Amino acid sequence: MFGPFRLTNPLSGGLLWKVPWRLSRQQKYRHRERLRGVDNIVSTVDSALARLGQSLKKVEAWKKEMPTEQEMLPKDKYTVFDRKVKRYRKGIHKVPKWTRVSQRLNPPGF
Amino acid sequence: MAYFRITLMRSGIGMPKKVQGVLHALGLKKRMTTVYYPVSQSVAGQIMRIKELVDVKEVEKPMSKEEMRAARRPDKGYYVEKRAEHVES
Numbered sequence: 001m002f003g004p005f006r007l008t009n010p011l012s013g014g015l016l017w018k019v020p021w022r023l024s025r026q027q028k029y030r031h032r033e034r035l036r037g038v039d040n041i042v043s044t045v046d047s048a049l050a051r052l053g054q055s056l057k058k059v060e061a062w063k064k065e066m067p068t069e070q071e072m073l074p075k076d077k078y079t080v081f082d083r084k085v086k087r088y089r090k091g092i093h094k095v096p097k098w099t100r101v102s103q104r105l106n107p108p109g110f
Numbered sequence: 111m112a113y114f115r116i117t118l119m120r121s122g123i124g125m126p127k128k129v130q131g132v133l134h135a136l137g138l139k140k141r142m143t144t145v146y147y148p149v150s151q152s153v154a155g156q157i158m159r160i161k162e163l164v165d166v167k168e169v170e171k172p173m174s175k176e177e178m179r180a181a182r183r184p185d186k187g188y189y190v191e192k193r194a195e196h197v198e199s
Contacts, residue, residue, distance in 0.1 A: 034162070038162055041161045041166045042158075042161065044166050044168055045114075045154045048154070048168045049149065049154055051149075054151055056158070058158045059154065059158060062158070097124060097125070100125065101162060102162060
């Protein structure tokens, strides 16, 4: 019943490799941590440059356009727009390399 | 003078060429490598490109490889007692 050779659907033959349609609670937690990490890096870079009296166009644009983790709606945190999906939303874990890319904005109205 | 301490936390495997190129340019070839660069706009721009993969802190002084190694080393848990100096009476 337990152990590496237990009888589960993926192991009992055939190709069954499913991705659940929603994130687990722990995945959501780690995803929020990653979002916050990116926010921290942007603020670190910004404050370090500000101390020298400099600024960067890329940083300014990011701060203006991108919402921080706290400003984001749960809908935008955990799902993304997809025109092929019913009701136009799919879980963010379906995005390729989703733990290593920033995907925060979605088209308005969707 | 302030420095950026950049540590590669997530590997760049499978990322676009531009991202991997930036990692290579900064000398981040393996996970958990740490590099120090003086705070400047060009380095900041490079960090913005790889911000999902790295950990960035602003520090006062860069640490050498030996210093980083010494900082990682745990406490020995013992110390060697030295002979007390002879006191003339």
